[in-house]
Amino acid sequence: MKDFFEKAAFQDHPLRVLESFLQREEAYEKSKQYERMRFVGYVLEIGYDTITIITSDPFKIAVGGIPRNSLLIMVPSNYKSLPPHFTLLRVLEAAPTPLSNEVQQTYFELQKKSMPELDVFTQSELQWGALKTAVLGMFYSHPSELNKVEFSGDLNNFVSAHKYRVYAPDNELLDLIVNSMVPQDSRFPIGDLRLTECRMFLPDKPSPNVKVYVSTKDFMGTRTALFGKTRLGKSNVVKLIAQSLIETTGESRNVGQLIFDINGEYANDNPQDNNLSLRSVYPDKCIIYAITPKDATPSRPLKINFYEHPEKAQSIIKSLLEQDGKLSSSYVSRFTSVELPSLEEVAKLPVGPDRIRLLRKIQIFWAILKKAGYSVNERQLLSVAPTGGNTSRFNPGFSDSVRNAAYQSCGINAPLQINTLDELIRELECINKLRRTNPRLCVTSSGNNLFDADDEALLEFLDPLPGRAGAALIQPYRIYNDSSAGDFINEIIQYLDSGMTVILDLGNANPEVMSYFSNELSMAVFRHQVNKFSNNRLGNHYIQLYFEEAHNLFPQSGDVTTIYSRLAKEGAKYHIGMVYSTQSPTTINKDLLAQTENFFVAHLSSRDDVNLLAKVNIAYDSLKDDILQAKTVGYLRILTRSHRFVVPVQIRKFEPTQKGVADYAL
Structure with a gap:
């Protein structure tokens, strides 16, 4: 009665496929249907990491071949008296047998004498060989959870080599080996098990047909x-x-x-x-x-909103100009060498001359973008742009004397305030004209130059000399700009x-x-x-x-x-x-x-x-x-x-x- 209940409890266990597999193997062996068996061979040498098995040609042919890296299982010969389990092996390479030298000598003699056929006794001797396999671990019944299998990456024990048998697993066992550790509630099929790249199989010996899940x-x-x-x-x-x-x-x-x-x-x-x-x-x-x-x-x-991210926009423009081979002109390479600050960096500076000078570089860059036709939402830009202490965030902060002299050189009156990017462009172009024609007027109150090298590079690109394209060079890159980005x-x-x-x-x-x-x-x-x-x-x-x-x-x-x-x-x-x-x-x-x-x-x-x-x-x-x-x-x-x-x-x-x-x- 105890055996009956134990067998009933084992009916739905994943390792039931192992018991059914071994029972079929036993039945085939008793009925001498050796060609239907999955038996591969015996253990020659056993260890915790590697196991050497002996096999023969008929065994290998019966299972459709044993390619390198194929999976084998090792079970005790007396499996009925033990809890259901098996050791998983991966084939590594051919291994020498104790008779390897004698076999080689026999082959040498046969070839030397050009013997057309082997006698039955010699054939029986020569068909045996050995394979070295790696121990991947053990599958066994979970010790605390019913109807669940557990895998360990090691062996808890092994006995003498002659007490084990080695088999090539069938599709059901391969499915257990490959998929039993994958949770049922989140499975997804990723492909099919393929033990070897070669797809030439022996007659009537199909390849494994097992789906692999992740x-x-x-x-x-x-x-x-x-x-x-x-x-x-x-x-x-x-x-x-x-x-x-x-x-x-x-x-x-x-x-x-x-x-x-x-x-x-x-x-x-x-x-x-x-x-x-x-x-x-x-x-x-x-x-x-x-x-x-x-x-x-x-x-x-x-x-990208080029106006709101000038530091990144400048880097992108430089890369695009370089990619298109447009950096050969010195004024263009000078423009792309300028490193612009971000709006956040400017906003962190205290209001004063340093902040005005950094913001001015960004404003000249905005003027270049606007002149090149880059779309902009000026109201939105005003809301995010830092101020240099002026009433308008588009005001580059030039002194009244410099502004008046600049506008006078252009033959127009200076406006009281700069409220749009178009007005900013006009002011910067007038300032640049003054810088070229009368540079002594472009000085600070302390007598220093009003513009540094980066300012001049930006202004030369905004308002280039005759024969130079300037802002028109970057017009093709407008596709990367979006004012609402x-x-x-x-x-x-x-x-x-x-x-x-x-x-x-x-x-x-x-x-x-x-x-x-x-x-x-x-x-x-x-x-x-x-x-x-x-x-x-x-x-x-x-x-x-x-x-x-x-x-x-x-x-x-x-x-x-x-x-x-x-x-x-x-x-x-x-x-x-x-x-x-x-x-x-x-x-x-x-x-x-x-x-x-x-x-x-x-x-x-x-x-x-x-x-x-x-x-x-x-x-x-x-x-x-x-x-x-x-x-x-x-x-x-x-x-x-x-x-x-x-x-x-x-x-x-x-x-x-x-x-x-x-x-x-x-």
Whole structure:
């Protein structure tokens, strides 16, 4: 009666598949159906880290082959008298047997004598070989939770080698091995188990047919790395991760996602490659912000207010002029060499001469923008601009004597006040004319020069000599300016708080522009989450950030105080997750690598890359050669918080899922 109740309680246990598997193996053996067995061989040498097994050609053929890195299980021969459990092994390489020298001698003699056939006894001797395997851990029944399996990365004990048998697991056991540690309530299919790159299988011996799942909880508030050479499927994995979070959090909406799309592939479809974008699959859950709107993709403008951010605008203009090869003229290079302060820096200075001089530089820059046709809301600009102590924030603060002399040189009367940017342009052009024709009048009350080198560089660009383009040179860059920009940051934060996926379409944008948006929004997200943390309002809400070309943001040796370094080190505390991708691990900051929890690794071509990967995570040590050799698109080795060992996966292509949101709800 006791056995009956124990068996009844075991009916729904995950390890029931092990018992059924071993019972079938026993039945096949008794009925001599050896070709149907999954038996691989016996243990030759056993240890805590590695196990050497002996096998033969018929065994290997019966299971469809034993490729390197394939998964095997080791069970006690007397499994019926023990609690259900098995040891998981990964095949590393061929190993010598005690008869290796004799076998080689036999082969040598056979080839030397050119014997056409082997006798049956010699064949029997030569078909045996050995394989070295790594011990990945043990699966056994959870000691305190019913109908649950537990995995340990070590062995609690082992006995003599002859008391074990080794099998190639079937699909049911492989599903248990790969997916039993992934929580049921947040699962998402990422692809299919693929133990080897080679797809040539023995007749009537199909490849494993096992779906691989990931837990979307593993990505929330953690760091996820995607490594691999270009065109091997990293972007497809990014789409799948974003898709998994959209679908599994559909009702709770507790994860907002921000994707910095530097190639425009997540915001826009690519019909040429038959690739769908995230937006086209989830139009009601994705918001697109674009610098250059696409006709087929609804989007909001992603621009910078050049007037309100002169320090960033000047840097962007310099980069654009340099990119277009327009820095050859000395007056242009002098203009771009000027470093402008921010409005906040000026506002922090006490009212006085220093503040007036700094503000004047910004005002000349405003005049250049206005003359080049950059749109501006002057009323809004007046509300945010600091004052130099004058009644108008557009007043550059020249003395009455200088102003009168300047306007007199232009043949017009000096206005009492400067109230518009057009009036500012006129005054600065008159002042510049006076500076050129009568520089002795352009002095301060103490007799010093009124303008420094930066002032003169700005004025020469605003009011150039005949034959020079001046402000007209920067007219093509007006597309990056928006007088109403600035609120988009708060808009995006609100969308993220509501569980939306926001995609910044930065395709074809200048690197300086991309850097600006990445930096500004990353800082905004960080400050927002820190504020929520300080006020105990984080709750169960997370924000997920996606970065491509991560080596530009997280260089191997760089400033550890940047916002990206803070995100890498402190983001988890503030419920900020990161997904970053790059072609080479050696280009990424080692601190970030050491703190990364999830890895998706495609083909790498550098020995240095795989060695560093193995140093960062020892689980990849035995897979280095395979990563160097396998180049199939979408063939990745994944390791997440839920997976205790690396799983080789053929990643599925991103497309709308068959299940509805409710089927994945947390």
